Amino acid sequence: MRKLIPVTAVVLLIAFILCACGSSNHSTTSTEDGIMIEVKDDNGNLSGYERRYHNDNGDVTRLDVYDENETYLYYVIYEYDDDNRLMSETRYGAEGFAEYRYVYTYDDDGNLTEKAVEHPHGEAEVYHYDTNGNETERLYYGADEKLAKREVLENGRWVTYDADANIIES
Numbered sequence: 001m002r003k004l005i006p007v008t009a010v011v012l013l014i015a016f017i018l019c020a021c022g023s024s025n026h027s028t029t030s031t032e033d034g035i036m037i038e039v040k041d042d043n044g045n046l047s048g049y050e051r052r053y054h055n056d057n058g059d060v061t062r063l064d065v066y067d068e069n070e071t072y073l074y075y076v077i078y079e080y081d082d083d084n085r086l087m088s089e090t091r092y093g094a095e096g097f098a099e100y101r102y103v104y105t106y107d108d109d110g111n112l113t114e115k116a117v118e119h120p121h122g123e124a125e126v127y128h129y130d131t132n133g134n135e136t137e138r139l140y141y142g143a144d145e146k147l148a149k150r151e152v153l154e155n156g157r158w159v160t161y162d163a164d165a166n167i168i169e170s
Contacts, residue, residue: 036066048073057084074099085110107131 033053041047051064063076072094079088090101098120105114112133117125122143128136138151138158149168150161160169 036070055080059084059086083110 034051037050037052038046039048039050046068048068049066049070051066052060053062055061057080059078059080061078061080063078065073065075067073074091074093076089076091078086081087085106086104088101088103091099093099100120101118103116103118104112105116107113109131111131112129114129115127117127122141122145124141124145126139126141128138130136134153136153139147140149140151142148147163149163150165151158152161153159154170157170159167162168
C-alpha cells in the first residue's frame, strides 16, 4: 500500500500539469497567463511566439515576444485606467531597456484625443484626434523637447509647418 501512494501522487501531479499547461497548439485568443502561443503570418507560416499576461478584466498587461526559434526579442507592458482604457504601453528590449512608450489621453466621453510616443533619447511625437477617431494633427519634438515640426490636416491634405509656423510642405 505504501508504494501506491507515491505512484498516485505522481499520476495526480502529471494530470495537474497537463491540465494547467494544455496542449502546445494554443489559439492566439488564449487568456491563460504565460502560455507560449504560436504566431503565424498571413500565409499560415510560423513567424514567432508570444506569452501573454492579463489583469482581472482579461486585458493583456504584459506581452513577451519571441522569434520562430524561441529567441526572446522584447516585451511590452500595458497599463489601464479605472475605466479600463489603455493609458500606456511601453516596449522593452530583451536586455530590459525601454525602446519607446505610447501614452493615450481620452475625453470625458471616452474618445481617444491624443497619442504621445516617447523615445528613450528624448524625441517624441504627439498625435491628436477628433471625436470620430480621425487624426488631425502631428507634433514632432526633438531631444531638446522643443517643437521641431507640426503637420496639420487642412482640407483633406497634410500641411507641414516648421517650429516657427512657416509652411514647409503642403
